[in-house]
Amino acid sequence: MAVTIRDVAEASGVHVSTVSRAFSAPHLVNPATRTRVLAIAEDLGYRPNRAARALTTGRTHNIGLIVADIANPFFPPLIKAAQAQARLRDYHVFVADTDEDPQVEEELIQTLTKQVDGVLLCSPRLTNRTIERLREEVPFVVVNRRVKGMPTVLMDVGRGVRLAVEHLAGLGHRRLALVTGPSGSWTSKEMQAAAAAMGEADVAFLGPNPPTELGGLAAVTDVIASGATAVLAYNDLVAIGLMEGLAERGIDVPGDISVIGVDDIVPGRLSRPKLTTIAMPTAAAGRIAVDMLLQSVDSDSTGGVTVLETSLIVRESTGETHS
Amino acid sequence: MAVTIRDVAEASGVHVSTVSRAFSAPHLVNPATRTRVLAIAEDLGYRPNRAARALTTGRTHNIGLIVADIANPFFPPLIKAAQAQARLRDYHVFVADTDEDPQVEEELIQTLTKQVDGVLLCSPRLTNRTIERLREEVPFVVVNRRVKGMPTVLMDVGRGVRLAVEHLAGLGHRRLALVTGPSGSWTSKEMQAAAAAMGEADVAFLGPNPPTELGGLAAVTDVIASGATAVLAYNDLVAIGLMEGLAERGIDVPGDISVIGVDDIVPGRLSRPKLTTIAMPTAAAGRIAVDMLLQSVDSDSTGGVTVLETSLIVRESTGETHS
DNA sequence: ATACTTTTTGCAACCGGTTGCGGTATACGA
DNA sequence: TCGTATACCGCAACCGGTTGCAAAAAGTAT
Structure with missing residues (x-):
């Protein structure tokens, strides 16, 4: 023994x-x-033995990290950063994948609570009500979604969208399409709001769509039908799907249509043409989220909202319009 | 409370x-x-309270999952599958990232042991001696590396390499280059051995290289100098880097040179041209590894070696040679 | 040398469960 | 009717630590 x-x-x-x-x-x-x-x-x-110690101190020195889908390229950098930051603070991290299922998400939180000092909820699919209830049992910080009165870290896509629209306007684009994400997505709503608020160009909203390549592929006909010369996609995966679909129809990117994604995931950096995208500071989000969590753990502070800047990374999928 | x-x-x-x-x-x-x-x-x-229960039963119902780099696209599918399988068995999983640092890896294992029933070591960078010592403290299963007498799950790259070489030979390639990985990599050695054992073609070994895009980019000149008409890269990331470098020099893939990667990660599926690759069954590896781990936990069996099949996925980066 | 602090250590209860052992109550066979 | 097996339950110790309290030791001032 x-x-x-x-x-x-x-x-x-x-x-x-x-x-x-x-x-x-x-x-x-x-x-x-x-x-x-x-x-x-x-x-x-x-x-x-940390577990034994936790029994009397009430501090497990563990945190939980719950994400919808580990394999979605958006999350690994966040997980990595969160884990590294936790290690710095002498914390271990449980990571769990909900497979986009609220049921699973809730159950995971339930069984995890006793073993952790707090949990990081990334893009949760739970209802606000459920989150507020669960909150009684364990401190949370929510990433990538707004929940009233809860410590939150958000990435300001709105700004990225504004930057993107300006960039496109500067290239002469007057008619845009926004390929939206899942209907429940906070990010998607933010993007729509930001795009709608700008006078620079007409924008058609196309969606909702699943946040994957297939979603992008499926949206191609609508995009073409919309007559847009530039498309802003819900995320890079969708954008890549879109580009495939356009290529299949012999439509050149960026020659005929410009495409912009969101997230700046690795595949986007490696695609052809290389994707212009709105970079989400996922690593920073992970890092800051665990700091906020640990802080709210040992100070019971209500915790505020941290908003992280996004930026536009111009690569090869956007160019001047010739129409 | x-x-x-x-x-x-x-x-x-x-x-x-x-x-x-x-x-x-x-x-x-x-x-x-x-x-x-x-x-x-x-x-x-x-x-x-699972932790309290563990105190008397000796079963934490947790496992540890240690990987070199969460953000490397090779791992997320493995992590996801392992986590899902663990959940099925009512286990939670700690995941930790070592950043390729053996020091960190050892320390992580040390602090984790008391909180877990076993740990999954994925592509560990530790020495065999250290692993054998640590083994006294907690059951292991090793993924993607051979350690004497330890439960292991391996993916048979050798077979994939043979398939790849045959595929290339069938397309008329007689002169190949193998862009190898890090010097300590088990996979890299397997690939070399398999390639060397085939009579179909001449093969030049180029390396070692870091297992990243940059590694591929850096190997371009050597590849060209070797006079090879087809290249087998250590992994998809390296292959993609290679393709970028070749494109920069105006060399067409697959027109002038064919390229094959290993892993079948998402970016390879989305690259242009789409990458022909040796698919590694990472999800299956994760699933099976946790089953082996849990089994060795409650039966003290010495546990054997599971070898998973790989396969060749032909896409667009390979074609007939015209030289 | 004495009284009073301050430092260092031991005692024992406690955290939230599990489990071997023994006690009761009930059922069953003779 | 009595003895005994069986089912159910409580007692208390234990897992590996932590911590309030008090005792012992060491230091200080008078």
């Missing part, structure tokens, strides 16, 4: 409480005994 | 041990009391 605090106590001839304090309250134990105890612990290979 | 087993006991007028058994040893309690207790637990919102 693994070596426990009692083994260390016995080996060093002190009481377990002294060993415990040697680790977690150094100032309460004689420096000499402390170093002796630590040395003995070291060569016995003792490692405190 | 959260509702505990004692709250339930009190509310239902029985001893805590009865409540405990109502949950985890149903046959030891009167069906009538059991349903009553369960009902009361339900509407008190009681959820057993």
